[in-house]
Amino acid sequence: MKKYLLPVFMLGIFETIAITLWLTMDNLFYLINFSYIGCSIALGIFLFTKEYKHARRVTQLLVGLYMLVYLGLICNENMQIEGFWYYLFTGVFEAATIHYAVAKIFGPLIFGRGWCGYACWTAMILDFLPYKTPSQPRKKIGWIRYITFVASFLFVATLFLAQVGNIERIMFWAFIIGNLVYYAVGIGLALFLQDNRAFCKYICPITVFLKPMSYFSLLRVRCDTSKCISCGKCRQVCPMDVDVTDNSRKRENGTECILCFECARNCPKDAL
Ligand code: SF4
Ligand code: SF4
Ligand code: SF4
Helix, strand or coil, X not given: CHHHHHHHHHHHHXXXXXXXXXXXXXXXXXXXXXXXXXXXXXXXXXXXXXXXXXXXXXXXXXXXXXXXXXXXXXXXXXXXXXXXXXHHHHCCCCHHHHHHHHHHHCCHHHHCCHHHHHCCHHHHHHCCCCCCCCCCCCCCCCCHHHHHHHHHHHHHHHHHHCCCCCHHHHHHHHHHHHHHHHHHHHHHHHHHHCCCCHHHHHCCCCHHHHHHHHCCCCCCCCCCCCCCCCCCHHHHHCCCCCCCCCCCCCCCCXXXXXXXXXXXXXXXXXXX
């Protein structure tokens, strides 16, 4: 029964968020939205416990397509970082703001970078590429994320300062064009560096929120050092170069862990 605790725990967290937002905002959308996401995540983790190989992909597609196609394209919600800045400037506590608060700012205190492993629609596509594990050591170009972060902020701030008309429509097109740029850069970089997650490691502006918050994550992979034989398999299969055998918060690339559990799945001693 113990192995079913995690999907139930995750479902419980999302149902708590769903019901709280539904009642406080008096909007049924939040109940349906967060219940759907919670069920999708719980399903993926449940399938993982059943050793279904594509368990995480199921959740990525269920959540990623829902956000990209339904919320983004059909409901015109800019769920990218520009949308977050936009709603902050307008002072409206709307879907994109709540999405950022739950998935990318406060949620990571509980589930780390689970968003990156199970829900992000950019990674949903990148993970289909053939370079599941990096073939080269990590590059020291992570500073690029701060440039993209500041650029996204300046873009939206300029629209407001210049009092540009019809910003809402611009944000919709920014969502479409922004996503196309993310996919083009993400795929190009993955092919060039032979690493599916190169975009996540070096470019993605959202990691400016995700990394510091996930440092304190409640949910994290731990190593039973009494079982570990230091074979290095976990490090070989990790898409994010995490030294998961080190249990300290300061483990190498610890804030990069996307909770994909590839390390645990491949550990010959069940030490993770
Ligand atoms: S780092 Fe960015 S692009 Fe990568 S999975 Fe996380 S949010 Fe998505
Ligand atoms: S795969 Fe398992 S046994 Fe091997 S180093 Fe990692 S934790 Fe230790
Ligand atoms: S393989 Fe393990 S350490 Fe690496 S990202 Fe996945 S869960 Fe985290």
